[in-house]
Amino acid sequence: xxxxxxxxxxxxxxxxxxxxxxxxxxxxxxxxxxxxxxxxxxxxxxxxxxxxxxxxxxxxxxxxxxxxxxxxxxxxxxx
Amino acid sequence: xxxxxxxxxxxxxxxxxxxxxxxxxxxxxxxxxxxxxxxxxxxxxxxxxxxxxxxxxxxxxxxxxxxxxxxxxxxxxxxxxxxxxxxxxxxxxxxxxxxxxxxxxxxxxxxxxxxxxxxxxxxxxxxxxxxxxxxxxxxxxxxxxxxxxxxxxxxxxxxxxxxxxxxxxxxxxxxxxxxxxxxxxxxxxxxxxxxxxxxxxxxxxxxxxxxxxxxxxxxxxxxxxxxxxxxxxxxxxxxxxxxxxxxxxxxxxxxxxxxxxxxxxxxxxxxxxxxxxxxxxxxxxxxxxxxxxxxxxxxxxxxxxxxxxxxxxxxxxxxxxxxxxxxxxxxxxxxxxxxxxxxxxxxxxxxxxxxxxxxxxxxxxxxxxxxxxxxxxxxxxxxxxxxxxxxxxxx
Numbered sequence: 331x332x333x334x335x336x337x338x339x340x341x342x343x344x345x346x347x348x349x350x351x352x353x354x355x356x357x358x359x360x361x362x363x364x365x366x367x368x369x370x371x372x373x374x375x376x377x378x379x380x381x382x383x384x385x386x387x388x389x390x391x392x393x394x395x396x397x398x399x400x401x402x403x404x405x406x407x408x409x
Numbered sequence: 410x411x412x413x414x415x416x417x418x419x420x421x422x423x424x425x426x427x428x429x430x431x432x433x434x435x436x437x438x439x440x441x442x443x444x445x446x447x448x449x450x451x452x453x454x455x456x457x458x459x460x461x462x463x464x465x466x467x468x469x470x471x472x473x474x475x476x477x478x479x480x481x482x483x484x485x486x487x488x489x490x491x492x493x494x495x496x497x498x499x500x501x502x503x504x505x506x507x508x509x510x511x512x513x514x515x516x517x518x519x520x521x522x523x524x525x526x527x528x529x530x531x532x533x534x535x536x537x538x539x540x541x542x543x544x545x546x547x548x549x550x551x552x553x554x555x556x557x558x559x560x561x562x563x564x565x566x567x568x569x570x571x572x573x574x575x576x577x578x579x580x581x582x583x584x585x586x587x588x589x590x591x592x593x594x595x596x597x598x599x600x601x602x603x604x605x606x607x608x609x610x611x612x613x614x615x616x617x618x619x620x621x622x623x624x625x626x627x628x629x630x631x632x633x634x635x636x637x638x639x640x641x642x643x644x645x646x647x648x649x650x651x652x653x654x655x656x657x658x659x660x661x662x663x664x665x666x667x668x669x670x671x672x673x674x675x676x677x678x679x680x681x682x683x684x685x686x687x688x689x690x691x692x693x694x695x696x697x698x699x700x701x702x703x704x705x706x707x708x709x710x711x712x713x714x715x716x717x718x719x720x721x722x723x724x725x726x727x728x729x730x731x732x733x734x735x736x737x738x739x740x741x742x743x744x745x746x747x748x749x750x751x752x753x754x755x756x757x758x759x760x761x762x763x764x765x766x767x768x769x770x771x772x773x774x775x776x777x778x779x780x781x782x783x784x785x786x787x788x789x790x791x792x793x794x795x796x797x798x799x800x801x802x803x804x
Contacts, residue, residue: 341511342644343655350651358489368642396513 335366335402345373349381356405364390367401374399430786432691433738434714434775435572435602440668441627441776447671448629451664459661460652473663476670480634483626483673484619485610492635492656493666497601497622498528500633503646503657504597504618505532509564511642512595517563522549522578523758524571526599530754533566547576547705547759551586558590565596567616570603573742573755573771575715576705577607584615595641601625601633605673606681606713611636618643623665625712626680627776628672632665680776684714687774687783692716694787698794704756704769714774717742719761723797725769731793732770737786742771 605626650658700721
């Protein structure tokens, strides 16, 4: 496992695609522990915390700047 | 006819059967037999949606990912850095527009070279663009490029293998020059014409995106791919799904992608060596044609299989039309020259003047080109050139 965040660029996509991309990246990169999700769909502010809670992942950080969100997620068990 | 894979087949309508000799493979080419077989098989068997949850869908998804891995291996990338598209033009659009739309701000200073493909030139018209000149050898000087890059430069576009004159740029040297002038500038490389023909190593290149095409490596032209540096901010041009990492949503052209994967896994050096030999044989047969000049570099330093010549006193489009009438298929090389009667921008960029800028003819060899084809084409080309020169007002 590595703690170097693996960036998942979901800019320009809309719910539920950002979370689909994050889930796919976690499956594709089993060696990565931390993922940085970039998104500009405002719904991510609601959806990402809920998605992490549902799947047991840790939402390390979620912040917005100039209309873009970056969420840092630490993988828990399987998704 | 003996091909790279040892087969001797020739389809109806090609070369000997119809007495036509195709030396226009860069524009369109019969698929290599192994690629065609993979395509036909995929049309029959890879029918399920790779996004589905059932077993046939999973099988197709596995084949799609295998192809992604094959294309990634060709360029030294990780599979999840490769996005499949529907063709080279879409790839170029996604590379440039997607990158620019992912950058902050609205006015993005862009530097392109004078040898870019018309698609890149058209896209650059949407930004504030400066064009980097090239020398008579059709090469971009790294120092000249770096001199046009400053802290305001957002994007730099480089053409790896120039589609018309055939020169291959030293991308790592150009990237180093750009990075030294502005480490933050995004470097976008159009490698559509060199995919599977010239080595591409995205890690060593230190660039941000590379556009790849299917046609050059004997795959269908209706598939392309874009390599994106991990962490790049690239916005999709269309929305609506999570396919291709959300960068190119919509149903994938699975059969063509599988075919591209098979083509990508074919030995690059064998493909390139065959085309180089055929091109060298062709140029050897034409080099003493009065007024003929090879455009750009020496034969060894260009896109394999690519022979672009200018013929003093002969108009390129007329020449190619006359050649087609004699059964030799070639190209004027430039859509400007072909469609609008304008001078070729690439030929102007390397310092040629009228009427030389209208005299370009592009011959491109492919996997199915044989020595017999070249030996049959050369006297036809020479005779046609002689006939047209005697009619030319520029004699």
